[in-house]
Amino acid sequence: MYYVLIVGPAGSGKSTLTSSLAEWIESYGMSVARVNFDPAAETLPYVPDVDVRRYIKARDLMIRKGLGPNSALVASVDMLANYVNDIRREIDEIRANYAIVDMPGQLEIIAFRRLGPIIVSELVRGYKAASVFLVDARLASSPSSAFSMLLLALSTLYRLKLPQIIAVNKIDLVISIAPTRGTPKAAMEELFLFKILSDEFSCMEAGVKSMFINSDVSVDICNTLREVYSDAVPISAKERVGIDGLYGLIQRVVAGGENFLTEEPGGF
Ligand SMILES: Nc1nc2c(ncn2[C@@H]2O[C@H](COP(=O)(O)OP(=O)(O)OP(=O)(O)O)[C@@H](O)[C@H]2O)c(=O)[nH]1
Ligand SMILES: [Mg+2]
Incomplete structure (x- = not known):
């Protein structure tokens, strides 16, 4: 079994x-366990096979302990640490x-608080795992937001220490994805985030365009990001476009590009 963790800012x-x-x-033809790891989820667009709300619900903590929504989520993720082994067993x-x-919806709680990375490493222990970091396409178009999203992905990588794939989601909101009028490829030409990561575009230009910070710093950051991320x-997700490309990257990371079933027929 391979683990794929879907992370990203709220609403991505x-x-x-x-x-x-x-x-x-x-x-x-492959099988999937859908795991809801968000104790604050109210409704989900899928039926989870494993659901952490069986152990902890953020809403219950709000009522029982009089917590606000954010502190209830913080407390519920911390409490999940006690149930990781049960959740692993279920999976x-x-x-x-x-x-x-x-x-969970709040990236901060899983990536930047003390217990988040401990919970994640315990969850996937012994298995090959990758994370998919989602960026909302509307935050990938301007230089300042594209840089900040990539730096957020990088700081998440530092914390979770799992191979990371960057996926720019909701491209239907920024480009036409009708088959006759454009393809996901077109997004790459329109969104600055792809330029930062593309060798066809000079980091010099990326640096100048980001303006606010000293351009030498931006050029250095651009070069650093390219060393870490070869691609996005x-x-x-909604229109089901580009999922094949994403799966190809996941497969490359967890299985070296081999189709899962041909590599490990038993599934384990
Ligand atoms: N247009 C468009 N909307 C999308 C896409 N993916 C998700 N959405 C919408 O974005 C909103 C948030 O989607 P979710 O899947 O709940 O996002 P999330 O990251 O799980 O949200 P939280 O768990 O609350 O942080 C919903 O209204 C989705 O329908 C997409 O590819 N295109
Ligand atoms: Mg969600």
Whole structure:
């Protein structure tokens, strides 16, 4: 089994992608465990096979302890540390080819608080795992937001220490994805984030365009980002566009590009 953790800022499309990626993988004959790891989720666009709300619900903590929504989520993720082994066991029992984990809405709680990375490493211990970091396409178009999203992804990488794939989601909101009028490829030409990572575009130009910070600093950051990230993949989780490209990258990271079923027939 391979773990794929879907992370990203609030509202970036993690739950929607969990649903569409799982369906895509299943349509190719592989099995998937859909794991809701968000104790604050109210409704989900998929039926979870494993659901952390069975152990902790943020809403219950709000009522029982009189907490606000943010502190209830913080407390509930901290409390999940006590249940990681149970959750792992539940996932193991499904014996799926992939476990897709829909991480909590607030990135900060899983990536930047003390227990988040400990919970994540315990969850995936012993398995190959990758994370997909989602960026909303509307935050990938201007230089300042594109730099800040890539730096957020980088700081998440530092904390979670899992191979990371950057997916720019909701491209349907910034480009036409109608088959006759454009493809996900077109997103790459329109969105600055792809230019930062593309060797066809000079970091010099990226630096000048970001203006606010000393341009030498931006050029250095651009070069550093290119050393860490060779690519990003444009997708629309909602319209199910680009999921094949995303799966290809996931497969490359966790299975060295080999199709899962041909590599490990038993699923384990
Ligand atoms: N247009 C468009 N909307 C999308 C896409 N993916 C997700 N959305 C919408 O964005 C909103 C948030 O999507 P979710 O999947 O709930 O995002 P999330 O990251 O799980 O949200 P939280 O868990 O609350 O942080 C919903 O209204 C989705 O329908 C997409 O590819 N295109
Ligand atoms: Mg969600």
